[in-house]
Structures are given as C-alpha cells and as structure tokens.
Amino acid sequence: MAGGEEVRPMGRYEDAHQRALAAAVRQVLDRLDAHATGAAGPAPAEAGGEAARPAAPADRPGSALETVVSCFCLSPFERDVLVLAAAAETDPTTGPRCAAACGDPARAHPTFALALAALDGPHWSALTPVGPLRRWRLVELADETAPTTSRLRVDERILHFLAGVPYLDARLHGLVRRRAEGEGELPPGHRTAADRVTGSWGAADLEGPPQVELVGADRETRWDVAAAAAGQAGLALYTTSADDLPAEPAERDALARLWQREAILLPAALLVETGDRPTAERQGERRAALEAFLAELAVPLILSSDDPRPGGGAVRDRVTVGPLTPQEQLRLWTRALDGVEGVGERDMRDLVAQFSLPAHVIRAAGAAVRRAPGGDAGRLAWTAGLAEARMSLDELGRRIEPRASWNDLVLGERQRDVLQEAVAHVRQRATVYQEWGFEAVLRRGLGVTALFAGGSGTGKTLAAEVIAGELGVDLFVIDLSQVVSKYIGETEKNLRRVFDAAERGGALLLFDEADALFGKRSDVKDSHDRYANLEVSYLLMRMEAYRGLAVLTTNMKQALDPAFMRRIRFVVDFPFPGVPERAEIWRRVVPEQTPSEGLDADRLAQLTVAGGSIRNIALAAAFLAAEEGTPLRMRHMLAAARTEYLKLERSLTPSEVRGWV
Template sequence: MGTGTRASHPGTEADNAEADNAATADGRALSEAVRSVLAHIDAHARRAHPENAPPHSPAPTRPTGPTRSTGSAHPATLEALASCFGLSAFERDIVLLAAAAELDPTTGARCGAASGDPERAYPTFSLALAALPEPHWSALTPVAPLRRWRLIELADETRLTVSRLRLDERVLHFLAGSPYLDARLHGLLRRTTAPDALPASYDLAADRVAAGWAGDAGQRAPLRVELVGGDQRSRADIAAVAARRSGLGLYTLTAADLPTAPEERDRLARLWQREAVLLPAALLVETGDGLDREQAGTADAFIESAAVPLCVSSTDPRPGERQRGERVTVPTLDSEEQLGVWTAAFDGVPDISEDDLRGLVEQFSLPPHLIRAAGAGVVRDLPHANGTDATVLAWQAGLEEARMGMDELGRRIEPQASWGDLVLAERQLKILRETVAHVRQRATVYQEWGFASTLRRGLGVTALFAGGSGTGKTLAAEVMAKELGLDLFIIDLSQVVSKYIGETEKNLRKVFDAAERGGALLLFDEADALFGKRSEVKDSHDRYANLEVSYLLMRMEAYRGLAILTTNMKQALDTAFMRRIRFVVDFPFPGEAERAEIWRRVLPARAPMKGIDPERLARLTVAGGSIRNIALSGAFLAAEEGDRLRMRHMLEAARTEYLKLERSLTPSEVQGWI
C-alpha cells in the first residue's frame, strides 16, 4: 500500500528540492490531463450540439475503437489514486473532469455547451456517460470507488445523473501535489513521530508489528495488529517505528473519541481509510482501560471495518471473540538494555560513571521515553545546579519521572525526617535498619550472589507496622524513605477496596504497576480493614474477599521496592498472612521517659518559651501524634496572645486534644502545671 507522495513527511533540503521539482512536473501533467478530458467534452458538443460548440474546439472525432485513457501523460498523483482505489479509465476521467471545474475557468461554459443547456454549466454523470470514453453505469453506484471513498461528491444525491459533481477538496489537493491530513480528521487524530532508536527488544517488537501489517495469504486478518503491555507512549513508539519501516506515517486515535452512531462511525472509517491511502499512513487505536460497554462495542466495530494498516493498543488484551490480528506484547527491558538507554540519555553528562548508571537501573524501571526525559532534564539543569553533583540530579530526575501516574493513586510525602526524629527502643530501630538494608542490598544479594535463582519467589521486602494511632508508624516509614532516597506514598486501602468483584485487584494493580517505575516506598494504611481473620466461606463474596487479600500479598512479595502495612489491631490479623510478611515491627505506646524525649524534640529551640517543663508534660498519657498536636496548638495560642509559650497554653491545648480523644484530663496529669 502507498502512493509514494513525497510531501507527506519532511526530509533533507535536497529531498525537498527534488519533491518541489516533482510537484511542478506533476502540476504540468495534471494541466495537460485536464485539457485532454475537456477536449472530449468539446468533441461531444460538436457532435451533439454543434450550434453550441466552442468556436476554437478541436474538430469532432468519434473514437473508432476502445480508448484506455484521455491522454498519455498523467501525473503520478492521478496514477497513484487510480491504482490505490482501483479506478477504471472512465472513473479516472470523471475525476479529471471534476478537477477541471476547479482548475480551468472555461470548464463551466464548455460543460453547458456539451449538455445543450447553458444553465447546466458544470460536470454531471450524464455528461460523463455521453462524452467520455469507455463509459459504464457501475461507476455511478454508491459501492463503486468514486462514491464509496468520497472522491466525488454529488450536490444533490436525489438527482443522480444531472446533479453537479464536485471533487473532494482533499483529493484535489492530493492531485495538485499538496498532501495533508483531511481537515475533518483534525482533533480526532494526532501525528505520532518515531524515536531515533529503540532498545533491541522493542526493535524486534516493531518488526513483528510491521510483519503483522504485511500479512500473508493464509492470514485471516491482515493489516491489523494488537499491541499490548508496557505504557501508552512505549506502544506508540514501537508502532511508529514499525510504520516508518513500512514506509508509512502513523496517526493515533483514542477509542473513546469514536462516534457511537453507526452511520457516523462508518463515515469516519471510510474517511480514514481513504486518508491512509493518500498519505500513506497507519493508524494506532488507543483503547485505554476506561471504556464502557458501548464505547468498547464502537471500537470493535471500527477496528473490524479496517482495511488499512491498523494497530490496537491497550495495556491488557481486549476481551472478545473477534480477531484483531497478530498479538505483539511490549517486552520488559532487561538490566543491560536499561543500562544502554540510561547511558545514551546521559551521554555527555560529566561525573556520571557506569556504576552510578547501574545504581539508577537497579532502582528505577522506567520506559525509554521517561529515561530520555530524565537525561534531558539533567542536561538542562546541570549548568544552574550550583555545584550539585550530577549523580544526585540524575537520581532526582528519575524520581520525578517515576512519580508520573502515582500522585492520583495515593498521597505522596517527600521525606524530611531522619533517624534522630524517631523515639523508639533499640529493638525496633534495629529491625527498621535491617529492613532498609534488605532494600538497599537487594541487587547484590539477588543478582550478584545468585539468591534470586534459588529462591525464585517472595523476593519483595514486606513489613508490618503494628501499633496504636500516633505511635510513629508513618514517621518511621518516612525515615526509611529518606534513608533510601525514595518517595513515600501512603495508600488508603479504604479507597482501594471495592464492593464490585475484581475492582479491588484492578485498583491494587494500578498502584503497584505505577510504583514499580521508581521502587517507591508504599505504605498501606489501616490494613486491618482488609486483613481481618478469615471467616468460613459462606458465599462468593467471602471467597473473593480472601482472593483480594491473597492478591495484595502476592503483589507485595513480587514488588521490587518496600511495601509496608500498618494496623492498629495486630491481633485481628490472620496468622497465615502474618507468615508471608518478612518484618514485623511493634510500635508500643510510649512510656513517660519516651514521652518526655518526644516533647524535647517537638519543641523548637528558637521558640520563645517560659516555664515549659518536658518532664511535667510527659505525664500526659498520649502518643507522639497527640504530643505534636498539643505542642502546635499551644504555640498558636501563645502567638495569638503575643506572649511566650507557657504551661497554661499547653494546658488549654491539652484539654482540646483530650476532647477530640473523648477523654478527660486527670489531676495527676496536670498537677503543678500552673
């Protein structure tokens, strides 16, 4: 397939000059072909209506035998149009006659003379049947190329033979050597350009897509390919490279934008198929994950009608019985391929070694286009980095690109807390540091030392933080994220769990798939909402609830980062699930000594204070979260009075906090405060 039109895609200056010369030659040939078809109109006027014939028209001659064309010098664009749409010689001459009405100002008068009616000064099917060589009635039918592909339009479709014939504007510009995307497709389609290079495995996928478009004699659905997996941009890059290798451009259409009305959808399908031939180009239909039943049916009908190269792009294979051609899966890049992409993206950036790049590969699992974006960002920012190390900038760029798609799935916290902000017993701190070591050294242990090949499953680092509200579970996760140089994403399981079967797993998959890009630290808050003790399976809902829990644990165990569950009720968790968690950290309610230390760390040294006694404040039997609330509220009360922070401010703030906790202050807690 293809017309070989040279103006479809930009090239070098020499290529453009050659295209301009060819367009000029085609323009001359088109003018000559138009004059030739008009000569037949004049000849008919001489024969049928000699009194109306133009005074300087050629002498009337009646063809004595079959004639295949009106002239021998046809422009390449006309030959391409005739070849691609299967036009007969008669249909090709009708195209020229309609083009003449736009290009030659004498056409109207000459048509009026030939039809014997000066009021009918325009091309018609009846005139074409009478005046042009090799006429056949089938050219007029709606299923014949002229009307099926909207090459010719009728001003009044109720008057078939005498209605004015108009050449479609897009076809006219094509014949004149000025191809462009039909204006009726603007807003629906967008041009997709191919990257300069692809990783080797992506390159093979592009070859498979191109081969799927080529098809073979025994293939039931040639020209269609289903491209699944990866992210949307990666699929588009693969399809664009496949199109370039096939000599095609690539345009992308979102399935949700397809018209649902059958007649509008059919009109769009025909318009695109004509466009695919004229450009030439392939189409990438991005089906996405949010199509409702009606939109999915519309997309299937549109895809089914395609008779030009088309690629169906989706994260997962679309369900259904209709064949969508060969299925090509976007491969997962191995570490060496990722290293190659990172190396190319940071080529020319000083002070980044191969070891630094390997560290980025171990942490981030980004598609090539995001790696290139990260590299471009570092190159842009490095001159203004004020001495910041290029490796640090590269890590930050990787984090920024990995965040794409995560912010809408959870609450992101940029970690600021350090180990000094935690008030925990050494036993808990030791487990937290050991957990960090498991994440930091996973590449060494799993790959270099070979443990991944012997263990195979359960390689993800999972932890359970158990303790009451405000005991420091989220703070500990923030400290660990800071230590690892990662983002902390807090996932509210109450927003993830759905009453609809299968939706919870879909939501969890979105979270983990997005987090895999950067190995973010995931904190699933209030896990006991999902991880209660398993009850006897009495109905399908009980069974699916257990499947949801199993799916979450499976994804946690396979996750390349650190996934943490928090609970206020450890005793409510099933012991069978507890065995699948690698680390369990208990966050006890702080004793009086720990509370005093928390008070000392919460109160800033530069805050104006008078008479503040952390030892007395520690008598309040509240956890660290409440201590922070009381300290902050007391500070605002003091600031509003224009006074220094005093114990009476703390007392007032403590009363407010206790009301929130539905408790009452005891005399022993506040004795000696004022």
C-alpha cells in the first residue's frame, strides 16, 4: 500500500480499511465477552498452547490490517493484541468489556495480562521488547516496568494506517523529505543506472541488505536517478542528509527502527546524501555514525555521494551516474527549446559544444528562454546556459564579467595572433574533435591550455577577459591560496571541484600567480615532496582533459618545470610596455566623456609603469579632479602618480615628470 505525506480525503478506500478493522475489533471483543462469561477457558501459555487454539480468521485480503500482519510477521495472537489496543481507540465499549473480562473495574483498558488470559494462542514472547509488537512500536506500554499489567496503547501512526489513512510519521518530518520523480524522461545512460539500482535491490535477498551506493554526476541528477529507480520498484523516495543523523547510539537505533517501519508501511526507499563535504575533523566521526545507522536497516536504501566512499564499511553495489553524452545533451536541448522560434540546429550544436549541463539544468535553461520577453532566442539560450552553469563555480572563484574588447588590449601583433589562435582552438573544438574525427586519433591532451608570462600589471588578466568576452563565456579567477591545502590529498580534491564545476559551462579558468603551485617539481626526498609532485601531475592531467580554456599566469616563467611547459599549448609573453605602448594605453584609459584639459599622452608615457598602474593613476586623478570640480589636468595626474609610486615603493624622477606642470 503506497502512501505519501498528504492525507487523502475520506472515501471508499478508507471505508474498506475501517470496515476490515471494525470486523477484527468485534471478533476480539467477542472473545473478551466469552472470557468474561466463562464460555471458554484460556489456553495455557506453555509450549503447545498456541496450537491448542484455532487460528484467528484470515483478515480481508488487501486490508491495512492484513498488510501489517504480513509485513511485520505477526502471529495470530500478536495480531489480536494489536487489534485489542486499537479497539480502545475505536470502540467506546472496549473499556467496560476489558474491566468485565479481567474482573477488575479499575482495569478498564487493554493489558498483556488480559490478552494472555482471554485471546487465542497466547505466547509470552509477544511481550518482549524484541518481539515485533514492541520492536516496531506497533503498541506501546504506558509503564515499561510493568509489562503485563501496564496499559497497552496502539501507536498513533499505526492506528491511522489501520484506518486507511497513510502519511509520513510526524516524528520524521523535517528529517526526511519526499522526492518525486523528475520531469521528463531520463536520458538512456541515466535510465540504465536506475535499472541497475532496482536490480541490485531485487538481488539483495541473496547477497545482503538492499543497499546501493550511487556516485558521480551532481546531486540533483543522482536524486532523479534514485527517484526513477524507486518508481520502478513501486516505492516512494525520501531523502535525508548524513549530517542530520543523530550521533547518540540510542537515538540512532530508534531512528533506524522508525524509518524501517515507515519504509514498510508507505512503502518507500531512503536516500542518504553524503555528498556534503564535512570538515576534516568530522569525517571519521560522521562516517562511523552513518555506517552504524545503515547496519540497522534491511529496507531499500541508496547512499548518494559525489565520490565513492573509502573502504571499511559494508560491501554495497556501486552504481556510477556518468555524464551525458553529446547526443543525449542535444536531445535534451531540442526538447527544452522545442517550438521556440529563432533557435536552429546549429544553435543547438553550439550549446552542446560549449556547455556540459545536467538534464535538470538544461530543462531549467529552456524554461528561462520560454519565459523571456522576446529577443534573439539563440542568444537567450546561450545566456541561460551561462547563468545555470556559473552557479556551481561562484563559490569556488571570483567571477569577472567580460567587458573588455580587443581594442582595450595594447599588445604586440605576435602576442595578439597567439591569443586569437587560442580563441579559434576553443571555438572550433567540436568541429575538429568530433566532426573531423581528431578526438578518436589523439584521444588525450585535447584541452586548450595557455600560459601568460609577464610582470604584474602587464595585461595578463585583461587578455583573459578579452578572450572570455570573445568566446561568450565567464572568466573565473581561481585563488590558489584557497586551493592549495596542507592536508594530503585536499589540494587535488579542491582542484577537482574547480574543474568539475567549470566543465558545465566551459568557463575560462585563470589560475593567477601559478608559480606558487607549479614551480619546479622537487626531487623526491620525503613524502611531502612526493605528494607535491602528485598535485602538479593531477593539475596537468585535468588541464589536458578540460573542455574549456585554462590559463595560468606567472611572474617568473623561468621558475616553471620544463616538463610542465611542454604540456602547455600556448605560451604568451607579456613584456613590460615601452614608451609607445604606454602612450597608447594613456590615450585609451581616459574615457571620451571625461572633461579634461591639457592632457599629454606622450608626456604621461614617460612614467615607467605598467598598464595596471596607469589605470590606477588615471582613476585616482579623476577622483581628485571631480572633488575639485574642475576638468582633469596634468597636475591631477602628477598627484595621483606620486601616490601610486609610494605604493610601489619608488620615487618619481625628474625625467619622468619633466614638462608636466
């Protein structure tokens, strides 16, 4: 009998279950009346007593009572005890009839002692905490220190279930959440993963508990696969986080029993999400608590995580959810944008070449295009893809909205040609690799990588921004201080998070000051040297496989390992600008609408500073002029230059400012 969190309105469904319960209640109460009048004596509680009594009549097939009896393996006596406890809540004559049956007006309620004396087939094991009645909390004792004489109460959740009103136990609200099947049909690869999960559950009777480890993809995709698997098995899916599981053993055991009961009643499967990354100190503690919780469960369960769990736990089937193939992505984009005017097949293929988005994100992007109030649908789809892709990267790096163009970049023709060639490699990768077949021939080393070498302020970041704008992608500057970790293996994990998130939108990744991590690899003298080399090797491997453009910047090109340099596709040197280049930067750095008087770019170019400092001086001078309420003049530039030189710990020379004022 499937159920959910919402109570259905009263109808024939509930009526049928309530009639079945009422019939069982009348039967049990009739047995109490017979005992009270002495019409029949109780069967002895010793061995053989159960066989001496006729079994209780079979419950109506398909009734909630029959479901509870069969699912929790209740004996006929245990079934009658449960019905007796339910009778106290559904039949107002139960109290007097209990008092009459036990001959004590003060005991106008069900007890185990009364059940042992009056009901058929009694056995003492029904009273024990490990028996199904108390183990699964079908009934509860008002006073556990007096198991035979204490008042018996039916659990409220069980009472409503017997009456045909299924719902999620209120004690689980806020801890587990219902997960409906995702919109649309699963892609073929993900459908195969869902089939494997269902098949693993089916084979669990022979090989162990029905627990599966689901890894790979992103969390929403794993949950969609899990919901589809549960649907195939006729189950609802509920999710929880490993962080929400209690650490106290007694609370954890109680929760495991409560969920196992719910899984049987609903019926449902549970997905435990462990993909959230705990602190290093909590990893071992949380892993032990989780394994202890899972060991108590013998119902369908999915352990969901980004990566396979380390060894030491129970042996579970592992199902990996792979990335979508280009063909699957193309079908999803086609369905998501079906009927949208202005989006052709070429636009779809460009989207597939640029983005590697999960199915649910592609659907969200398609919905965003449909909601947009008109315009270029192809461009809207591209923008929607960018918006969806950047969500996973925003927390990992600093995003720069590309606004600079080639006109803003003052660089030699040779360097500009290399940059434009890098753009072509990214833009045409789908044509060359897939359509022209180079991917099958080369197989690896297909990532587009570049090294920008030059001093601070020479235009490396600006060049990356220009390329990102030309490609129509986001630029993310990765702070290596947040990536490199002193803990062994953590740097690789952080790098993987960056690249995995960037794969969604093919963002341009800029690793600033890369020599901090990618300097000359040391000889292996100890374990720290070995792991440092592993970090560099892992980065090189991910760069070569990255589908976007990864740019490394360095102030010390000579410090980089030659083996590392050989694996970089493009190397662009950003020299310190000469006087002509500095003059051109000065001409471009002051906007046309800025009121100015007497600015001389050739005289300003006498300052021996790079482009970054030129921009700082021009901006600071503009603020000085605005504060005075006058046009921008050379004297403002002089004051701003002095401030910039102080920051650089340099002094202005007379030759640099000759003729300024």
